[in-house]
Amino acid sequence: MRNPEQQRNTYLYETIAGNLTHQILSGVLISGDKLPSIREICQQYKVSMSTALQAYYLLESKSLIRSVPKSGYYVCYINPTNALPNKSNPSLYLGNEDTSNIVSKVYDSISSDHIMLSLGVPAAELLPLSKLNKAFSHTLHHHAAHGSGYEHVMGNPKLRRQIARLSANWDGKLTENDIMTTAGCTGAMLQAIIALTKRGDTIAIESPVYFGILQLALSLGLKVLELPTHPETGIEIDALKIALSKNKVKLCLLISNFSNPMGGTIPSENKKEIVRLIEHYQIPLIENDMYGDLYFGTERPENCKTYDESGLVLLCSSFSKTLAPGYRVGWLTPGKFAEQIRRVKFATAISSTTLTQEAVACFLEKGRYESHLKKLRITLNNNCLNYMEAISNYFPKGTKISRPQGGFMLWVELDPKINTAGLYDKTIKMKISIAPGRMFTLQNQYNNCLRLSYGLPWTNQINNAIKTIGNLIR
Structure with a gap:
């Protein structure tokens, strides 16, 4: 609170x-x-x-x-009459069906002349690129050795201080010594997973989940336990309790706020219970909260780290979804595992990129971040409402749509007869890219679902693209 x-x-x-x-x-x-x-x-x-x-x-x-x-x-807002997608019900077996082929197919199609509803990033025109360019130019000319040297393994001190300052927004009490910078949020999760697991270990995750997490787990030889998840309230606590009590789970990995792809947010009471559970079983939690700043309400939601007193919650985030995806500036709080993760970072990366860290630190230091976020939140909220209304108008009756309160992902559930991997093959011919639901699991499920990003500004072109998808489904 x-x-x-x-x-x-x-x-x-x-x-x-x-x-x-x-x-x-x-x-x-x-x-x-x-x-x-x-x-x-x-x-x-x-x-x-x-x-x-x-x-x-x-x-x-x-x-x-x-x-x-x-x-x-x-x-003037028309409240969508579409029902919410169903709560997921993944199998209890440890999924291992590799979906890298479909992931590669979707991301190999990235093109400036395509409407990329599949990309989980905000459009460039929504980002403060001119101000970032000035910060980058200043860094290039005034930083020691023009930014060509290595940073300390923990990362840029100025950036870590700014991140610690921002933690007050979610009632965090971080200091710069609690924070390590990384190459994006994926880099943060990777270093934490490498430090805390070995090949053959089991990790517990929500389902559906960001496909990058699944690809990391497969590449490291880990077993993945997918747990039931509600489109509004996130992972089912009772299922997590059972999983931790009956399975040899090495760690949990959750997206706590405005999850990718469902868009749900774990309520505060559930976050407290998750922290209590991991403390009881002494199982670390890697918490991805990279969407938390993109809330549509009046207050930023807290995260599990807010309630962590044991150092078992490793909070991971980045500025990829709010400032500059290509800068790859991320961070994590290694908690009680600081020394293990520091060694992993040193062995795999030595240091984070000097120029981009310093540029983001300068941007944050000038107090421009919150002003930018306010504008971005308004735009994304506006986009979300317009996208939802268009889906409601153009998709077949019975289509189910998530109702995120932040972030920029919509999870859409179609008639079970529809295969969205096949739908993708049709939409890409129309230069419209979507993300089929099968990308977000290692089991044979979500074949009739898709994720759409509303990170692109609302235009007639976007409206027509959603209308085209709806026509292809019918």
């Missing part, structure tokens, strides 16, 4: 907008309903007219309401 000082600092207009957003998304207010006037909002919340207007401007920016001249503000 946020402390009282943080709560006092929450902008009043965000609180007002948050309350109205909840009413709109929950169906209390529906499309066409007239909202209270600015004067009524001022009286109800005891705020100034400028604060009330800011709240409505924020709702407009999210495509939830619209202004009608000389009439007022009206709800």
Whole structure:
């Protein structure tokens, strides 16, 4: 929970907008309903007219309401009638069906003239590239040896201090000494897994899960135990309890906030219970929280690390989804395993890239990150609503859609007769790339599902692409 000082600092207009957003998304207010006037909002919340207007401007920016001249503000968001995807129910056997062929097929098709709904990154036009370029140029000219030397094995001290400062957003109490930089979040997970497992060990994960995690596990000779997962609340706690009590699980690996691909967020109480379980069984948790900053609500969700007092939670993240995917600037908190992971990093990488670390550190140091994130969150929330509405309009009746509260992934479940690997072959001929559900498991499941990224700005071209996919499904 946020402390009282943080709560006092929450902008009043965000609180007002948050309350109205909840009413709109929950169906209390529906499309066409007239909202209270600015004067009524001022009286109800005891705020100034400028604060009330800011709240409505924020709702407009999210495509939830619209202004009608000389009439007022009206709800324009159409709440999707599509059901949520089913809770996953993977087999209890340890899956080992390699999906690298389909992953390679999808990612080999990356092209600037394709509509890449399969790519889990925000579009370049949503990123502060000009400001990053200035930071990079400054680093190149002013850093020691122009950034050509090795960094300390733990990483750039300035960057680690900035990451520690940002940890207060999720009630973390990190210092720069708690943090090690890596080559992206994948690099962080890789170094942690290498340090904590050996070939033949079993790891427990949610299902479906980011295909990169599955590829890492296969490449290291690990067994993967996929556990049932809800599209809104993440991994099923009861299933995790049983798995830890009955299986020789070496470690757990979870995406705690706005997971890839389902988009769910583990509730705070469940996060506390997960930490309690791993402490009871003395099993480390690698927690991927690289989407946590991309929340649509008024507060950033906490993570499992927030509740970790034993050092068993290894938090992994990066700036790949918020600043610059190609910079490959990631980090982790090695906790009680710091020495093992430090040795792994030294053996496999020696150090992280000097120039990109320093450039990101300079960007963060100037206080530009939060301003950028606010704009990015509004855009992604707007995108999410538009994508959901288009899928609802153009896909067959009975299509199920996830409802993420952050990040930029939609999980779509189609009729069981539809094979999305085959659908991909059709869409790619139309220069539209999707991510078939089979990529996100090592078992024979999710064949009728797909992941769509709403990291691309909403345009008529995107609308038409979703319409084309819907026509191909029918």
